[in-house]
Amino acid sequence: MDTSTDTAPFPRLLPWLLLVGGLLGLLASFVLTVEKFELAADSTYTPSCSISEVLDCGSVMATGQATVFGFPNSLLGVAGFAVVTATGAGLLAGARFARWYWLGLQIGVTAAVVFVHWLIAQSIFVIDALCPYCMVVWAVTVPIFWYVTLRNLHHGTFTRPVTADVVAAKGNHLLPLVVWYVAVAVLIWQHFYL
Numbered sequence: 001m002d003t004s005t006d007t008a009p010f011p012r013l014l015p016w017l018l019l020v021g022g023l024l025g026l027l028a029s030f031v032l033t034v035e036k037f038e039l040a041a042d043s044t045y046t047p048s049c050s051i052s053e054v055l056d057c058g059s060v061m062a063t064g065q066a067t068v069f070g071f072p073n074s075l076l077g078v079a080g081f082a083v084v085t086a087t088g089a090g091l092l093a094g095a096r097f098a099r100w101y102w103l104g105l106q107i108g109v110t111a112a113v114v115f116v117h118w119l120i121a122q123s124i125f126v127i128d129a130l131c132p133y134c135m136v137v138w139a140v141t142v143p144i145f146w147y148v149t150l151r152n153l154h155h156g157t158f159t160r161p162v163t164a165d166v167v168a169a170k171g172n173h174l175l176p177l178v179v180w181y182v183a184v185a186v187l188i189w190q191h192f193y194l
Contacts, residue, residue: 013147014147014148015088015089016088017143017147018084018085018087018088018091018144018148019085019089019092020088021084021088022082022083022084022085022086022144023085024136025077025080025081025084025140025141025144026077026078026082026085027136028077028134028136028137028140029076029078029137030078031048031049031133032057032061032074032077032131032133032134032137033072033074033075033078035047035048035057035061036066036072037072039058039061039062047061049131049133051132053129054129054192055129055131055132060123060129060130060134063127065123065127073119076112076115081140084105087105099157102151102155102157103152103157103158105148106148106149106152106157106158109149110145110149112141113141113142113145116137116142119134119138120138120184120187124187124188124191125191128191130188130192138184139181142180143177146173146176150173
């Protein structure tokens with residue numbers, strides 16, 4: 001089975017998406033981790049991303065949702081986005097990854113996208129505040145998940161390969177992402193500004 005991305009529907013997009021998206025997610029996760037440790041050391045510390053009542057990382061970081069597994073969620077981002085970034089860099093350098101690697105990456109990005117959606121719901125409807133750095137993580141996780149999934153469908157990582165036309169949705173591969181971004185923006189607008 002071909003493990004390259006050469007015949008994938010988006011052979012040039014995926015490596016760059018993983019590299020740039022991974023770096024953005026890694027940077028946001030790293031800054032969140034530093035801010036969380038600063039806040040833990042000094043309860044009067046105001047995080048750099050606490051801009052207003054709505055955009056307030058401090059109030060988000062002070063909740064139990066920010067440490068679901070007993071440590072800052074952002075540490076998961078640091079580890080996960082480092083893998084995504086390295087994968088993108090490897091692909092750009094010509095690396096070929098085995099099926100097990102793509103399955104592992106798929107499991108990771110699927111867990112990440114599920115967790116991100118739970119965090120989105122918690123931020124909007126329970127915590128009632130938004131963290132700008134967290135929103136960067138949301139914004140890069142979804143396209144990473146989407147294009148890794150499309151790549152894996154095309155290469156038959158799960159079952160038999162799916163043709164490039166089907167995977168690329170006949171040129172409409174961006175539509176689900178646009179719908180997702182608009183839906184999240186509308187939820188935020190309705191909850192915080194209407």
